[in-house]
Amino acid sequence: MCNGESMGLLAGINARRSCRAFRNVPLSPELLTSVFEYATFAPSAKNTQPWEAYVVTGEKLDALRAQMLDDLKNGRTAQVGKGSADTEARKKRARELSAEMTPFIQRQGWEAGSFVERSVRFFDAPAAVIVCMDEPEGKYHALDVGMFVQTLCLSATGHGLGSCILGYPLIVEPAIRDFLQIPESRRIMVCVALGFPDSEQPMAQFESSRAELEENIHFVR
Numbered sequence: 094m095c096n097g098e099s100m101g102l103l104a105g106i107n108a109r110r111s112c113r114a115f116r117n118v119p120l121s122p123e124l125l126t127s128v129f130e131y132a133t134f135a136p137s138a139k140n141t142q143p144w145e146a147y148v149v150t151g152e153k154l155d156a157l158r159a160q161m162l163d164d165l166k167n168g169r170t171a172q173v174g175k176g177s178a179d180t181e182a183r184k185k186r187a188r189e190l191s192a193e194m195t196p197f198i199q200r201q202g203w204e205a206g207s208f209v210e211r212s213v214r215f216f217d218a219p220a221a222v223i224v225c226m227d228e229p230e231g232k233y234h235a236l237d238v239g240m241f242v243q244t245l246c247l248s249a250t251g252h253g254l255g256s257c258i259l260g261y262p263l264i265v266e267p268a269i270r271d272f273l274q275i276p277e278s279r280r281i282m283v284c285v286a287l288g289f290p291d292s293e294q295p296m297a298q299f300e301s302s303r304a305e306l307e308e309n310i311h312f313v314r
């Protein structure tokens with residue numbers, strides 16, 4: 094099913110880094126089907142597989158993107174993640190991410206302040222995945238969907254693709270919901286950009302750091 098050499102599991106985990114610069118090359122239906130076949134090997138409580146994913150490509154994605162950008166430009170937006178309470182440690186890591194990424198954004202030639210819009214544009218990737226979950230939410234279903242998203246990104250890596258999980262597109266959630274005719278009973282959880290990385294671009298090379306293990310991994314011996 095998988096084209097090309099498959100890499101070792103640990104190398105694949107290490108290689109999966111958010112990619113924010115993609116080649117303008119369409120993804121074949123066969124490739125996307127294989128990526129999603131592997132993604133569905135994600136575990137889920139009682140094997141309920143509660144994820145619902147829309148995979149948008151080609152002219153449909155052009156039209157969706159245009160609608161999303163129009164809503165963003167005209168202020169038809171919702172707040173995502175802003176103003177919510179967070180721990181000091183997590184706020185610090187978020188600040189560190191911004192600081193680490195800024196030189197790459199500059200080298201990429203992106204104007205300051207354009208990052209949210211570029212996230213909403215799926216960084217111009219050739220495929221956009223809208224990941225949803227039906228209500229009722231249940232105790233573990235959000236966790237299951239998270240594992241699906243991670244497995245999807247790892248599967249993309251194994252197929253030679255770059256991926257970026259995206260929360261910012263939810264700023265224009267109504268545009269996505271209207272365009273894809275997603276019922277109100279289906280919650281849009283997160284989005285994922287998929288495509289071949291434009292590896293020469295700084296924003297395809299950026300790798301964020303990680304906290305020291307002792308900060309949040311508690312070995313009990």
Ligand SMILES: Cc1cc2nc3c(=O)[nH]c(=O)nc-3n(C[C@H](O)[C@H](O)[C@H](O)COP(=O)(O)O)c2cc1C
Pocket residue numbers: 109110111112113190212257258259260261262283300301
């Ligand atoms: C729920 C979630 C939402 C995210 N939203 C965005 C986003 O809107 N824009 C973006 O560029 N990256 C987004 N990311 C990617 C994170 O910034 C990234 O996973 C983190 O910095 C770790 O880097 P890595 O994925 O390269 O390992 C998101 C990741 C997650 C899990």
